[in-house]
Amino acid sequence: MAIEGVVGSDVLGEALALIREEVDRHFDVLLPVPDDARARLFEAMRYAAIGGGKRLRPLLLTATAQMYGVNREAAVRTGCAVEAIHVYSLIHDDLPCMDDDAMRHGQPTVHLEYDEATAVLAGDALHALAFDILVSPQVTSDPFVRSELVACLAKGSGMDGMAGGQMMDIVAEEAGEGDDGFDLHTVTRLQQLKTGALLSASVEMGAILGRVPPEGRTHLKSYARDIGLAFQIADDLLDHEGDEELAGKALRKDADAGKATFVSLLGAERAREQAEMLVRQAIGHLSSYGEEAEVLRAIARYIVERDR
Amino acid sequence: MAIEGVVGSDVLGEALALIREEVDRHFDVLLPVPDDARARLFEAMRYAAIGGGKRLRPLLLTATAQMYGVNREAAVRTGCAVEAIHVYSLIHDDLPCMDDDAMRHGQPTVHLEYDEATAVLAGDALHALAFDILVSPQVTSDPFVRSELVACLAKGSGMDGMAGGQMMDIVAEEAGEGDDGFDLHTVTRLQQLKTGALLSASVEMGAILGRVPPEGRTHLKSYARDIGLAFQIADDLLDHEGDEELAGKALRKDADAGKATFVSLLGAERAREQAEMLVRQAIGHLSSYGEEAEVLRAIARYIVERDR
Numbered sequence: 285m286a287i288e289g290v291v292g293s294d295v296l297g298e299a300l301a302l303i304r305e306e307v308d309r310h311f312d313v314l315l316p317v318p319d320d321a322r323a324r325l326f327e328a329m330r331y332a333a334i335g336g337g338k339r340l341r342p343l344l345l346t347a348t349a350q351m352y353g354v355n356r357e358a359a360v361r362t363g364c365a366v367e368a369i370h371v372y373s374l375i376h377d378d379l380p381c382m383d384d385d386a387m388r389h390g391q392p393t394v395h396l397e398y399d400e401a402t403a404v405l406a407g408d409a410l411h412a413l414a415f416d417i418l419v420s421p422q423v424t425s426d427p428f429v430r431s432e433l434v435a436c437l438a439k440g441s442g443m444d445g446m447a448g449g450q451m452m453d454i455v456a457e458e459a460g461e462g463d464d465g466f467d468l469h470t471v472t473r474l475q476q477l478k479t480g481a482l483l484s485a486s487v488e489m490g491a492i493l494g495r496v497p498p499e500g501r502t503h504l505k506s507y508a509r510d511i512g513l514a515f516q517i518a519d520d521l522l523d524h525e526g527d528e529e530l531a532g533k534a535l536r537k538d539a540d541a542g543k544a545t546f547v548s549l550l551g552a553e554r555a556r557e558q559a560e561m562l563v564r565q566a567i568g569h570l571s572s573y574g575e576e577a578e579v580l581r582a583i584a585r586y587i588v589e590r591d592r
Numbered sequence: 593m594a595i596e597g598v599v600g601s602d603v604l605g606e607a608l609a610l611i612r613e614e615v616d617r618h619f620d621v622l623l624p625v626p627d628d629a630r631a632r633l634f635e636a637m638r639y640a641a642i643g644g645g646k647r648l649r650p651l652l653l654t655a656t657a658q659m660y661g662v663n664r665e666a667a668v669r670t671g672c673a674v675e676a677i678h679v680y681s682l683i684h685d686d687l688p689c690m691d692d693d694a695m696r697h698g699q700p701t702v703h704l705e706y707d708e709a710t711a712v713l714a715g716d717a718l719h720a721l722a723f724d725i726l727v728s729p730q731v732t733s734d735p736f737v738r739s740e741l742v743a744c745l746a747k748g749s750g751m752d753g754m755a756g757g758q759m760m761d762i763v764a765e766e767a768g769e770g771d772d773g774f775d776l777h778t779v780t781r782l783q784q785l786k787t788g789a790l791l792s793a794s795v796e797m798g799a800i801l802g803r804v805p806p807e808g809r810t811h812l813k814s815y816a817r818d819i820g821l822a823f824q825i826a827d828d829l830l831d832h833e834g835d836e837e838l839a840g841k842a843l844r845k846d847a848d849a850g851k852a853t854f855v856s857l858l859g860a861e862r863a864r865e866q867a868e869m870l871v872r873q874a875i876g877h878l879s880s881y882g883e884e885a886e887v888l889r890a891i892a893r894y895i896v897e898r899d900r
Contacts, residue, residue: 315751320760320778320781321759321760321763321764321774321778321782322751322756322759322760324759324763325751325755325756325759326751329751372716373716376712376713376716379712381703381707381708381709381712382709382712395689399689400689401689401690401762402759402762404684404687404689404690404712405684405755405758405759405762407716408680408681408684408715408716408719408755409750409751409755409756409759411716411719411720412719412746412749412750412751412753412755413746413750413751415723415742415745415746416743416746416747416750418742419739419742419743419746427735427736427738427739428735430735430739430742431727431735431738431739431742434723434726434727434738434739434742435724435727437723438720438721438723438724438727439724441720442717442720442721442724443623443630443633443634443637443717443720443721445720447633447713447716447717447720448630448633448717450713451629451630451632451633451710451713451717452628452629452630454709454710454713455629455632456629466629470628470629473628474629
């Protein structure tokens with residue numbers, strides 16, 4: 285996908301490689317396998333949390349935090365809280381009763397590598413771990429910042445955020461593409477909740493760590509809203525046209541299920557144009573920032589250019 | 593089960609009736625069914641959270657908070673956070689891949705009344721709701737108290753608490769009663785995590801709301817540890833001897849599965865004696881308190897005297 289003025293891709297490549305290594309290192313410390321009957325739970329949590337994924341949420345969080353001079357370790361640790369929520373949602377999403385997926389990040393899903401009960405529990409335990417991380421001294425010693433982080437993450441992941449969006453996604457699948465199918469407005473709302481809310485929380489939590497007051501977060505939240513939607517359109521396009529091996533998961537499931545997506549509703553060409561427009565708009569929201577927002581701008585471009 | 597000196601049973605009966613009504617009323621406000629495709633999620637959350645259960649955890653929390661003059665609405669709201677965690681754990685526990693239970697509180701379990709995917713999501717959304725409740729202004733305006741509450745609940749429900757205990761429980765079931773079966777020490781540890789950790793968190797969160805510093809919570813935590821274990825032994829006895837209709841769920845599943853329990857390891861008589869000893873010991877930990885701890889004492893007795 286061609287976006288004009290692709291600069292800073294080296295900056296982004298380095299930032300992506302660094303955050304991957306940092307998140308893996310933190311999860312390794314956060315999840316020591318105990319010498320008791322809980323070992324299988326911790327092993328399953330490590331299997332899901334370490335080594336895979338783009339780490340887009342921790343990247344957004346640390347890139348935002350960096351703009352405000354936040355301590356790197358604190359930002360990475362907070363990024364792990366958001367990533368723990370993301371990983372738990374993937375484990376539960378892949379379950380037989382949900383999307384019934386066999387592959388994730390190029391390896392068997394947790395319920396196949398372990399078993400379904402362990403997968404449910406590993407997701408639940410990662411969910412609790414996210415909030416446990418936020419109250420650790422490594423994140424902040426300021427109780428006000430801490431409670432703002434908790435509020436932001438709980439809101440972004442719960443019934444008015446990610447979990448609510450996942451419910452809409454299940455209903456959309458049942459509704460199919462016919463007269464009962466979702467229209468563009470409803471699919472947009474669905475995706476704003478399902479993926480947008482947590483991406484948005486990532487950016488906002490970076491700003492919270494940087495002690496940016498709520499009224500100072502407006503442009504950042506607009507940026508996050510636009511890249512969240514662009515991200516989902518790009519995902520629909522990859523699902524439509526992508527390479528399963530590169531993606532490390534099964535593709536074209538939405539079309540097979542007859543589910544309404546941005547591609548089925550707009551067609552591939554208009555969907556692509558829409559994603560590119562959103563990326564330009566997202567970058568526009570950062571116009572009051574200088575060089576310090578270069579990574580956020582590069583992330584916006586990367587979101588529609590990635591091949592997996 | 594006969595414990596000498598049963599007093600205050602009217603006090604307890606009133607407290608139980610009151611907290612049931614209050615928790616139902618709060619969940620009704622917390623879970624308004626939206627006019628969109630998330631409706632099924634909210635309905636399933638309401639189905640699980642409203643109307644059923646003894647509300648033991650909110651009762652422990654409010655009874656402790658009351659000793660320190662905490663505002664009633666704040667204590668009940670905080671109790672709903674703990675109860676949301678408890679309810680989510682029951683929904684996930686009842687899933688076909690976990691205990692595969694058909695009845696809970698005398699009605700079909702969530703995955704049978706709705707479907708499995710909705711049950712997984714309703715559990716996840718109640719999990720997030722718990723933390724969302726803790727950061728609401730109705731609980732406290734003090735960020736320090738708020739972050740202590742979050743830390744206590746995350747610890748009690750996660751891999752070093754409830755979720756860890758549930759993993760041990762699954763392993764115990766696989767191990768059975770033979771040479772690989774769990775011994776008394778391991779079953780005690782399992783139960784301290786699986787049910788003890790959240791009961792303990794309930795008492796501690798009441799003390800946190802009352803601004804009791806950590807060193808002042810020692811006796812209350814000892815009380816909670818003892819009633820937690822007594823509660824589980826009583827549960828094993830009820831599973832062994834109880835009435836399915838009164839219990840509102842299937843019984844004698846542990847024995848059928850050949851799982852090591854307090855009753856299988858100690859025999860019913862010694863298990864009963866152990867539970868009674870723990871209740872006396874729990875009440876002993878409250879000796880420095882006067883009249884204000886009468887409800888906590890009554891709860892300790894109720895825990896082994898209840899018939900469901």
